[in-house]
Amino acid sequence: MNGASREALASARERLEALTDSTSVDPAKLAEELAAVTSLLDREVSLRRVLTDPAQSGTRKAELAQRLLGGQVGGETSDLVSGMVRSRWSSSRDLVDGIEELADTADLIAAERAGTLDDVEDELFRFSRIVSSSPELRSALTDQRAGEAAKAELLNRLLNGRTSPVTERLVVRLVAQPRGRSLEGGLDALTKLSAARRNRVVAVVTSAVPLSDQQKERLGAGLARLYGRQVHLNLDVDPAVLGGVSVRIGDEVINGTVADRLDRATRRMTG
Structure with a gap:
């Protein structure tokens, strides 16, 4: 997402966080209802276009959403979606993607509580x-x-x-x-x-043999210093790497495996 959609989603995230701060709100139920709204708008292309039409006022679009969802989902879900359609979205699909992300986030908040x-x-x-x-x-x-x-x-x-x-x-x-x-x-x-x-990043770490607790601690601390935030290690074992470790964070790969060094040496020799 970019531009208007990014700003609209940021506001929706803040409203979700504020809403789920209350222990009276069931985030799992909220997730289920937001997922149902996602499914509805994914199917009904014309409806989601109406709800993101920049020629329509935010109030009018919010009222339409309330009428459509009233009685179908809880008040918290209806209010969240109505707030989202008040915002400006770069595309109608961005609105559906945003609601889907809120559904997933609400489920993760349920896990956080548990x-x-x-x-x-x-x-x-x-x-x-x-x-x-x-x-x-x-x-x-x-x-x-x-x-x-x-x-x-x-x-x-x-x-x-x-x-x-x-x-x-x-x-x-x-x-x-x-x-x-x-x-x-x-x-x-x-x-x-x-x-x-x-507030942490995920590192996929591949090694030839399982890392010891001390090795995991050192690697996690080093990556945290490098990236300036906590790093969660997802560990994978692949004998094909021969030795060393490969670390992937997003699109960035830090490759220190023996297999990679051999491959580079082979390319230099054949090149």
């Missing part, structure tokens, strides 16, 4: 690795011919009792309604959103 946010981060990462290593599973979860119910049932069998309820809800929602995203891209976005709850 003290399971770290577990959710780790479970999302582990699930992404399972998907990457199993083409059959990835194919089943991304098959456009399979219905949402069938995919949800498969995930329920895979995750039931093995992950936190929040992780299961996030993954089922992503698989059932990818909205044009790749499964890997969606899981990566959820992991980053989870890390942002603690």
Whole structure:
């Protein structure tokens, strides 16, 4: 997002944080209702265009949203969405993306309240690795011919009792309604959103053998000094790296593996 949409989403995030500061608000219920609104606006293209039409006043668009959602969702959800449509959005899709992000954030707030946010981060990462290593599973979860119910049932069998309820809800929602995203891209976005709850970045660390606690502590401290904020380590083991470690943070890769050094040496010799 850029321009008007970025500002509108920033305001919506602030309203969500203020709303969920109250212990009387159930963030899990809020997430479920915001996800339902996301699904509605994703299907109804003409409706979302009306709700983001710059020629219409914010008040008029908010009143329309209230009429549409009244009785369908709770007052907190209705007020959040009405506030969002009052804002100016660069595109109608940005509004739907924004509501979807609020739904995911509300679920992460539920995990934060339950003290399971770290577990959710780790479970999302582990699930992404399972998907990457199993083409059959990835194919089943991304098959456009399979219905949402069938995919949800498969995930329920895979995750039931093995992950936190929040992780299961996030993954089922992503698989059932990818909205044009790749499964890997969606899981990566959820992991980053989870890390942002603690104002930290996520580093994917790949090593030939599992790191010791001392090695993890030193690496985490070094990365925290380098990036100026807390870094959450997602650890992966791949014997193909031979030795050393590879660290990926966003699009940046710090590669200190033996395999990489050998590959560079080979390229210099053949070049």
